[in-house]
Amino acid sequence: MNTRFLNTRFLQDPLQLVGRSALDTTAQIGRWGGLITATLKALPKVDIWGRLLVGQLARIGVDSIPIALFIATFTGVVMALQASYTFTGAVPLYFVGALVGKTMILELGPVLTGLALAGRVGANIAAELGTMRVTEQIDALETLAYDPVAYLVVPRILAGLVMFPVVVVLATTTGIAAGWLTSLQLLDLSTPAFMKGLRLFFQPWDVQFALIKSVSFGLTVTSVGCFFGFTTQGGAEGVGLSATRAVVVSSMVILALDAFWAATLL
Amino acid sequence: MSIVLKDVYKSFGPNPVLRGLSLEVRDGETLAVVGQSGSGKSVALKHMVGLLKPDRGEVWVDGVNLAHLDQEGLYEVRRKVGYVFQFAALFDSLTVEENVGLGLRRLRGMTEEAIRKRVAECLRLVDLDGYQDRLPSQLSGGQRKRAGLARAIATNPRYLLYDEPTTGLDPVTTTVIDRLIVRMREELGVTSVLITHDMGSAYRVADRIGMLFEGSLRFIGTPEEIRACPDPVVRGFIEGKPELLEGAG
Ligand SMILES: Nc1ncnc2c1ncn2[C@@H]1O[C@H](COP(=O)(O)OP(=O)(O)OP(=O)(O)O)[C@@H](O)[C@H]1O
Numbered sequence: 001m002n003t004r005f006l007n008t009r010f011l012q013d014p015l016q017l018v019g020r021s022a023l024d025t026t027a028q029i030g031r032w033g034g035l036i037t038a039t040l041k042a043l044p045k046v047d048i049w050g051r052l053l054v055g056q057l058a059r060i061g062v063d064s065i066p067i068a069l070f071i072a073t074f075t076g077v078v079m080a081l082q083a084s085y086t087f088t089g090a091v092p093l094y095f096v097g098a099l100v101g102k103t104m105i106l107e108l109g110p111v112l113t114g115l116a117l118a119g120r121v122g123a124n125i126a127a128e129l130g131t132m133r134v135t136e137q138i139d140a141l142e143t144l145a146y147d148p149v150a151y152l153v154v155p156r157i158l159a160g161l162v163m164f165p166v167v168v169v170l171a172t173t174t175g176i177a178a179g180w181l182t183s184l185q186l187l188d189l190s191t192p193a194f195m196k197g198l199r200l201f202f203q204p205w206d207v208q209f210a211l212i213k214s215v216s217f218g219l220t221v222t223s224v225g226c227f228f229g230f231t232t233q234g235g236a237e238g239v240g241l242s243a244t245r246a247v248v249v250s251s252m253v254i255l256a257l258d259a260f261w262a263a264t265l266l
Numbered sequence: 267m268s269i270v271l272k273d274v275y276k277s278f279g280p281n282p283v284l285r286g287l288s289l290e291v292r293d294g295e296t297l298a299v300v301g302q303s304g305s306g307k308s309v310a311l312k313h314m315v316g317l318l319k320p321d322r323g324e325v326w327v328d329g330v331n332l333a334h335l336d337q338e339g340l341y342e343v344r345r346k347v348g349y350v351f352q353f354a355a356l357f358d359s360l361t362v363e364e365n366v367g368l369g370l371r372r373l374r375g376m377t378e379e380a381i382r383k384r385v386a387e388c389l390r391l392v393d394l395d396g397y398q399d400r401l402p403s404q405l406s407g408g409q410r411k412r413a414g415l416a417r418a419i420a421t422n423p424r425y426l427l428y429d430e431p432t433t434g435l436d437p438v439t440t441t442v443i444d445r446l447i448v449r450m451r452e453e454l455g456v457t458s459v460l461i462t463h464d465m466g467s468a469y470r471v472a473d474r475i476g477m478l479f480e481g482s483l484r485f486i487g488t489p490e491e492i493r494a495c496p497d498p499v500v501r502g503f504i505e506g507k508p509e510l511l512e513g514a515g
């Protein structure tokens with residue numbers, strides 16, 4: 001640990017420090033935008049990324065289903081139990097169905113899945129591409145006349161855009177099902193009563209809203225992962241740093257986007 | 267129509283690496299580039315395929331200035347160049363066969379069968395036939411290096427850039443690779459740049475030898491000329507006497 005560096009940081013003008021990190025962040029966002037532009041430009045190169053898409057759909061989507069369903073199941077159970085605890089006496093019990101359904105679809109399904117995949121998929125992409133960067137595999141692609149953006153970034157981002165909504169739909173459904181089973185088993189609630197609650201405030205728009213969110217989270221996690229992977233410097237330490245940054249930054253962006261969509265679309 | 271560097275400068279942050287490097291690789295020759303570790307040999311080689319861009323100066327490959335090319339133009343030039351990375355840079359999620367075949371897939375009109383045959387042929391040239399299904403992690407360092415070499419020659423490029431292809435190989439394998447480099451020139455007329463630490467290799471395979479020192483070319487000439495060169499920096503390097511390099515500059 002370089003203690004000299006740590007010490008001088010405290011002595012620096014805090015405003016200057018804030019200013020510098022704001023500038024750094026702006027520069028990073030600019031470079032991320034550059035990657036997105038390059039991705040759009042590389043889209044027509046189907047001959048390069050076409051063969052790789054299926055593999056990424058499996059890795060980013062299918063392999064993420066277990067963790068997403070695991071989280072959704074427990075969330076559904078806890079929501080049903082807490083709703084019934086909260087409603088005791090004051091509100092009819094079938095409102096449990098309304099609460100579980102509405103919050104799973106609008107918020108917890110997309111956001112918890114998004115955060116879980118930020119950890120699983122984002123870190124994975126950043127570490128893999130970061131390793132390829134520091135071992136010159138990305139340079140090797142260049143010398144073989146493969147556009148690395150077309151070869152590595154396009155299939156991952158496309159897979160994220162396609163598979164995040166799929167995983168979110170599965171997770172949300174599982175969460176609601178878990179809430180329903182909990183209501184049947186542990187609460188004094190019948191299936192028709194749960195369904196009545198579920199339908200009470202439901203609007204088809206809710207589903208579209210959740211899908212829009214999921215697509216934006218898919219873009220965030222995969223593009224941020226690719227960005228930190230591509231810009232990795234140094235050896236193993238640099239790769240670790242990129243993976244951490246990918247998770248932290250994409251989680252923060254997911255939460256900010258979540259608020260943004262709620263403010264603009266609801 | 268060859269590879270020319272004109273007065274190239276390149277720094278990484280405050281650290282200048284190339285300081286006015288000018289170099290012409292003649293058509294059909296094998297030019298060996300020697301120089302101390304960290305003198306910028308790999309950096310110079312990366313400029314020749316546009317992996318690094320000069321801060322100042324020009325890089326010409328096959329008659330075109332790389333700075334004037336768009337991305338597609340650059341890929342067009344790169345198709346004519348094979349690059350052997352110092353640390354192999356094999357794709358570690360692909361098998362040896364897929365690694366070597368990747369460049370071939372970029373050439374339109376090759377059947378799977380033709381690709382497989384060409385890959386086997388290249389692997390035989392580097393003495394790795396039968397390793398098609400291995401992953402890079404299942405190869406030794408020297409085997410990886412040779413697989414990287416096979417990948418670079420697979421598309422029959424007109425130019426070959428070798429970054430220390432024999433460093434770390436045993437004497438027998440080194441001779442096999444040296445002969446391969448000579449064969450590429452004699453049979454296919456390939457123009458090559460060969461970075462090496464091994465003066466023996468350089469004498470055996472190179473038409474000319476250039477020495478990098480402090481960011482530019484200190485000497486360039488035939489093996490006979492470099493042997494007879496009185497410059498203490500050159501003498502110090504080829505005889506392995508750091509004390510001769512010290513006060514010089
Ligand atoms: N991407 C990079 N970022 C920062 N510095 C770099 C980078 N690449 C090379 N350098 C620096 O440039 C200098 C020359 O590096 P280079 O790899 O060209 O050396 P070399 O002559 O190939 O040495 P060796 O014989 O050990 O391979 C070194 O000081 C190195 O630290």
Ligand SMILES: [Mg+2]
Binds near residue numbers: 307308309352429
């Ligand atoms: Mg080197």
